[in-house]
Amino acid sequence: MDTRFGLDRRVTLAGDFALAGGGVLPELTIAYETYGTLNANRSNAILVCHALTGDQYLASTHPITGKPGWWTRLVGPGKPVDPEHWFVICANVLGGCMGSTGPSSIDPRDGRAFAMRFPVITLSDMVAAQARLLDHLGIDCLAAVIGGSMGGMQALTWAVNHPARVKKVVAIATAARHSAQNIAFHEVGRQAIMADPNWAGGTYAPGKPPAAGLAVARMAAHITYLSEEGLTEKFGRRLQNRDTVSFGFDADFQVESYLRHQGLSFVERFDANSYLYITRAMDYFDLAEAHDGNLARAFAGVQARFCLVSFTSDWLYPTAESRRIVRALNAAGAPVSFVELESPFGHDAFLLDAPEMNRVVNGFLTA
């Protein structure tokens, strides 16, 4: 049994890890899981990249929440990404808080947590860290990289930064850049965290996090993951455990109660400084930036085939952003498939039951 493979793995790779923004980490720890078996010629590896608040518990029970893996609708027995056939890898991103090096990690140079001394990271850095993990696992080339939302941004970055290491890219509900509106919502979340006195310049003790600020950040962000139609359908103006409004500031409405619950439960499993750093990395993301805003040129050297999926009610990373990627890939001559699927559930649709998405991904992977 190779100890590099399996659930709940962690590896520390010694040596400096240089970052796109100029910072250097003295070592790199990556927490990850693998599912299935790597075949003899190492050609069946699929990397699944998680979104902003996701983690490596892709298809196994989450150690804190006890909930099933976050993408068991796509990954698992009988699903398009079936560990019976594929060797599936999912790693906690650089900057995360589930075991990979991040702001809550201890800086080995002085034995204290990095906190805000952690260097600002980018999506490219996250991908570079994953590439180091693949080196460690002995995988030269991925059969596919799959991701939704920020995971899709990583998948696209993989194809651009490591063209020879990726055969197929599945990028779902994502974009090739963060828009002004995307940045704006993230800034609201960051300011909520930093306005919480417990944040203390990022030096909070593990038992005394800026819970109120982080919860508000999550509440604001969560609205962007849903749609007006979805919210109306799910909650409408219905009241929470009462017949009339209280003429006070309790969570009178079900939607308020729901958001408060989302905020509070998020605090249990996520680190506030990680939230600052990862949202910053997303805001800095613009694949075309290094090519004078010309996305087609960013894709000029890609070797992968691409499959993009968007959802009609996703206003966080709307279909127009996927189409922009498709146009650029076409202009670059890269084989690309794209479909916009009907869904009332907003951005979150990619994590919910989406039989057509599964059909597309399955067809794309097996073809």
Add this chain to the structure above:
Amino acid sequence: MTPPGITPIPLRPDLAAVAAAVPEGARVLDIGCGDGQLLAWLRDTKGVEGRGIELDAGDVAAAVGRGLAVVQGDADTDLGDYADDAFDVVILSNTLQAMQRPAEVLAQLVRIGRSAVVSFPNFGHWRVRLSLALGGRMPVTRSLPVSWHETPNIHFCTIADFEALADQMRLTVQSRTGLAAGQPVTLWPNLLADTGVFVLSR
């Protein structure tokens, strides 16, 4: 290419006529490719490198499921995204009549592709003429099976009309075929053919 021993599913006769105009190993864009039947056939039997555009999400899913590179999109608006001469052959089969601006689409076809294969239902077919002349009703025929109020087809033309448009646009007609029930007709195609298949270039 199809491995030996596997016979590809036979094509619909009108698609077979279109496929006949596609050389081996060509780079092909099929606009309005549906579930990708023609593209898959061309890939498996002629080794073409195919791409598709299709409006219907379910058809795109089916085509991607066949391993094809198909983008959900609208030929009326999306063709401008493709580079000049990006393909050897651009196919528009049984779709022209559903376009908002057929002439603009034709101009895009011959810009994107070195040649364009266009097939369309011939509104000059005798059944159509008969239906209008004697019945006084819009025709519902084998190649035009949907009633006027439900049809996506908004720009009907006859083979002669198409010929005139190609002439007006100064396009080179490399070949023209009239089909009746899938079989080529040489006599009076504008009267006897239910489908026209043209190969055009700039």
